[in-house]
Amino acid sequence: MSTTADRPVAGAAGTAGAVPPRTRPPGKRQLKRGERSRSASLLVHGVLIVASFIAAFPIGWIAWISLGPDKTDFLHPGQIADKISFENYTTVLNDTSFLQWFVNSLIVALGTCLLGVFIAASSGYAVSRMRFPGHRQLMWTFLVTQMFPVAILMVPLYNILANLGLLDTYWALILVYCTTAIPYCAWLLKGYFDTIPAEIDEAGRIDGLSPFGTFYRLILPLARPGLAVAAFYTFLTAWAEVAYASVFMLSDDKYTLAIGLTTFISEHDTQWDLMAATSVLIAIPASLFFYLVQRHLVTGLTAGAAKS
């Protein structure tokens, strides 16, 4: 442990060469910063390989099961190798409402995305730039809405939507998802707007733009990366939500994918093979999308949240 102290500091640029070489026991190569001995390196890779295996295994497993054509194949995974087929995929695409569910999910997710981000952006901007009375309370409300458990809002929302005649429509889910998405996105976008210099607004104002004009013409285009993060976040949450969708969408042709997937287990007699194939079909576009944006997602999340 203490030997680390008398290493020359390689990072102290330029001076490293000037440090006189110390005498080392023969055979022990001196390690520079960031270098590791072979065994430490092996250990790190070993741990990461195990972790990666655990992370990937369930997904690989369901993909493997989905290739077995029989309902009971998950009991004998070894036998699947002999009879790999894409039969499940054709069945899911042709004989179930998968495409309908997919379209439903897409409509709901995109709707939430557009409506939510638009509303969140304008309020995030207001909170970021204008010290109007009540902005602190508003941010606090945003934070508290993050904590709402589904149970408390679900019954009243169910009644409200029933009264408005919105049950079993796309609007029901879009509006409900907005309640969770908007506060979070407003919080996130406020953090992002904070990073855009206020001088830009002032320049816009001096050149004769109204506050709305500054927002739409100057700030929104500048905040495009932040908006993208908010949009992706909203999209992904709406895409994967289960609790509200299972209560508000009543008819089979309005199910989202998350609910559609559960019908393979409950209604029919547990069709694991079709379920697995559907899972893979859902997972592929969702994860592709995720990998495209994940870098922005994380920077945006921490930038917005660290500011709180």
Add this chain to the structure above:
Amino acid sequence: MTVAVEGGSRKTQRGDGPRRGPMSRIRLSYNRNWYAWAMVAPVVAVIGVLVLYPLGRGIYLSLTDADSSNVGRKIGVNEIPDSFSWVGFDNYTEILSGGDHQFWPHFVWTIVWTVVCVALHYSIGMSLALLLNRKMRGRTFYRMVLILPWAVPTFVTVFAWRLILADDGGILNMALEWAHLPTPAWLSDPFWQKTAAIMVNTWVGVPFMMVSLLGGLQSIPAELYEAAEVDGATPWQRFRYVTLAGLRSVSSTVVLLGVIWTFNQFVVIFLLFGNTSGTEAQILVTWAYRLGFGQDPRDYAGSAAYGVIILSMLIVFASFYRRWLARNEKAV
């Protein structure tokens, strides 16, 4: 795009100090408030209509004996009016006094669940982030694979886990049997259900922590480590006083979010055990959902009362947590 976001996030450190002169601020503030309110109006409307009103209504319902048989509804053209009645705090006293024999067991389990899950998320996420935060071959590959559980929607991966954990024929039990180890009934025995739920949720939640902490680690300047090394700090001291200290703001945010999300984690438990299996492994949120929507008659009042209790616990926790954080900041 990346550059813009990252460059921006660093500037966030700048304080909230006055941006323009006091004179112009006073002059502008009156004019500006009007615009500010106009821009905030949509969000206030949405929150008011879809959060605050339902919240008020939920609190009201929790003080009544509403269930699906006495709540007003339309059947064809006939409209049946509400016929439930006000019962005051009866629901709460029954729940909190343990009269329903459900609250306290679920409460204890929810606390255990939250603490264990968040601790595992944070420690595993931190170790993986530390491992990934060094130059080595295949770093991008590891990173990509390790965030898979986050990339694939949870409702899909939970079913994958159901296949793996299946009591008979699941691959995990096959492997355990092959190794001559006991094969627990992961999805039906209460104790093992809980273990399985924690396992799955840990698997689901680690990538978020890992990636957030990795982002935090990368923003710690290397000079700090060099300075600490020059001063003769041991690796443990460097970890404690440079790494952990540098991660404080990220850590506090992700832990707070982690606690809220885990406490309210619906998908994992709901989908892992379905609506039919035993009740022991249900956390408060799924239990409240089951009261309100998973049984007949649907106990709206009980479900709402549970919701209010859950919400107040979270608010109390969050305010204590923030106060504790503020005090720590001052102490440093």
